[in-house]
Amino acid sequence: MxxxxxxxxxxxxxxxxxxxxxxxxxxxxxxxxxxxxxxxxxxxxxxxxxxxxxxxxxxxxxxxxxxxxxxxxxxxxxxxxxxxxxxxxxxxxxxxxxxxxxxxxxxxxxxxxxxxxxxxxxxxxxxxxxxxxxxxxxxxxxxxxxxxxxxxxxxxxxxxxxxxxxxxxxxxxxxxxxxxxxxxxxxxxxxxxxxxxxxxxxxxxxxxxxxxxxxxxxxxxxxxxxxxxxxxxxxxxxxxxxxxRPRDLFAAAFFSEINEFSGTVTGGRVETPLGTAPANGFAEGCEVSIAVRLSGLSVRESGGAIPARILARRFLGVVELLDLAIPGTERPVRARIRADLLSPAIRDVTITVDPRDILVFEKPIENPYIGETQI
Structure with a gap:
């Protein structure tokens, strides 16, 4: 046929x-x-x-x-x-x-x-x-x-x-x-x-x-x-x-919203304001970039690992987008959580991070073609 x-x-x-x-x-x-x-x-x-x-x-x-x-x-x-x-x-x-x-x-x-x-x-x-x-x-x-x-x-x-x-x-x-x-x-x-x-x-x-x-x-x-x-x-x-398994910071950021930090590898690990992350395969003293997905942050009223204060929150229907102040960084940390998880009046909360949503990459190098940052 x-x-x-x-x-x-x-x-x-x-x-x-x-x-x-x-x-x-x-x-x-x-x-x-x-x-x-x-x-x-x-x-x-x-x-x-x-x-x-x-x-x-x-x-x-x-x-x-x-x-x-x-x-x-x-x-x-x-x-x-x-x-x-x-x-x-x-x-x-x-x-x-x-x-x-x-x-x-x-x-x-x-x-x-x-x-x-x-x-x-x-x-x-x-x-x-x-x-x-x-x-x-x-x-x-x-x-x-x-x-x-x-x-x-x-x-x-x-x-x-x-x-x-x-x-x-x-x-x-x-x-x-x-x-x-x-x-x-x-x-x-x-x-x-x-x-x-x-x-x-x-x-x-x-x-x-x-x-x-x-x-x-x-x-x-x-x-x-x-x-x-x-x-x-x-x-x-x-x-x-x-x-x-994104190959670099650019790939990670293209597929999910991220918080970005810089750090130095010490003893196979790197310290971030959101906790310590494994840095397997990186040389001692290597400068690295760390990406933490917004969806990887669990925000609760209590019981989390890191204290935080809500600076701003935006209702997006199914989810809420939060701007949070945490110790160790002056830049607000963002989180995307299920809507109505937190009461409207609450300001002081705690954060726990899923280790699977912490990604470590080599620092960006200069693009030899156009003289700008190349990830």
Whole structure:
């Protein structure tokens, strides 16, 4: 049976299944107006995998996506699809011949075309009748076949996002590239649209590379996450890897709110205002940075290890955010606790820290490329 014509038991047709490809960035470097934007990135998205490129603005994630799409050309290095070079010393394969789909941040729908015509726009290589059939199949999968004759302006942001996804998947790309696909959506819709999109990606079986600056979004969607900073790869792994075993202070701070301290290793340990932490693997006398997750602080009226005074508290619904004064530091310590745990009038409390939420790293060194702090 042709997978594009397969049906669920309820009669709903599924999206066409593609042959997922392996996408490899091999020592990719890129310069723009004399500035290094990508610095030797080597990374592979495995067939059928959802890989998120995560990082702050200017980290190089969108540039990598544009290089993969063929919109941008790297300064050096190679891009491979299923181990065949599509950009590098051996030549350049144009975007339309790479079997790659691209979904833009702003959806890039044509306002003068119907929803159906938008979706079949990239299906010019097949007969018109077949193109319409494939476009309708893609629209059915995203639940918008009844909007086929409507125009983009009459759709909500979430519906436009699904049309853009249908258009990207209609040619059955072996790799789908998505640039901040949910950034323009209402926060109340994001969870639903994100979950629906992930279901569609799993069903289509395409390899997907998703750009985002939102760590939680990456953790919700990705099989693996590639964390970038200043054009360099900081760490690659599952969400569990990056959260529980961050490679450096930057990675730790990107995945959770932290309190940061400095210290010196003495006898395999380091003293902090929140207690003593093990510093295994660090040399005696080594200067280190210590990160303590806000969620790792247990704040109680009494019985804790460290006395503290509440300077400020902000109710956030399920949780409260506290600013606390503690001995040993002039900087307030922050904690995130379950709301209504403390009575409204209380000021003097105690703190206990979960040792698993105390992380010790080497001190940041100077970035040799741009002369600023590099974690």
């Amino acid at each position: 042709n997978p594009a014509r397969s049906q669920h038991g309820d009669g709903q047709r599924t999206a066409g299944v593609t042959f997922a490809a392996r996408l490899t960035f091999e020592d990719i470097r890129h310069r723009y107006h004399g500035k290094d934007t990508i610095r030797g990135v080597t990374l592979t998205a495995e067939p059928g995998e959802v890989l998120c490129l995560l990082g702050p603005s200017g980290s190089g994630k969108t540039t990598l996506l544009r290089i993969a799409a063929g919109i941008e050309v790297q300064t050096s290095g190679r891009l491979l699809i299923n181990d065949s070079e599509v950009a590098g010393p051996s030549g350049f394969v144009p975007p339309e011949k790479r079997g790659i789909g691209l979904m833009f941040q702003d959806f890039a729908l044509f306002p003068h075309m119907s929803v159906l015509d938008n979706v079949r726009f990239g299906l010019t290589a097949m007969p018109s009748k077949n193109a319409v059939s494939e476009a309708m199949l893609a629209l059915e999968r995203v639940g918008l076949s009844h909007y086929a004759e409507k125009y983009p302006h009459s759709l909500s942001g979430g519906e436009q996002q699904r049309v853009a996804l249908a258009r990207a998947l209609a040619p059955r790309p072996s790799v789908l590239l998505m640039d901040e696909p949910f950034s323009g959506l209402d926060s109340r819709l994001k969870d639903t649209i994100r979950a629906d999109t992930l279901d569609i990606l799993r069903e289509s079986r395409a390899t997907a590379v998703v750009v985002t600056h939102d760590a939680e979004e990456a953790m919700r969607m990705a099989d693996r996450i590639a964390l970038l900073r200043d054009g360099q790869l900081v760490q690659v792994g599952t969400s569990d890897d990056l959260y529980r």
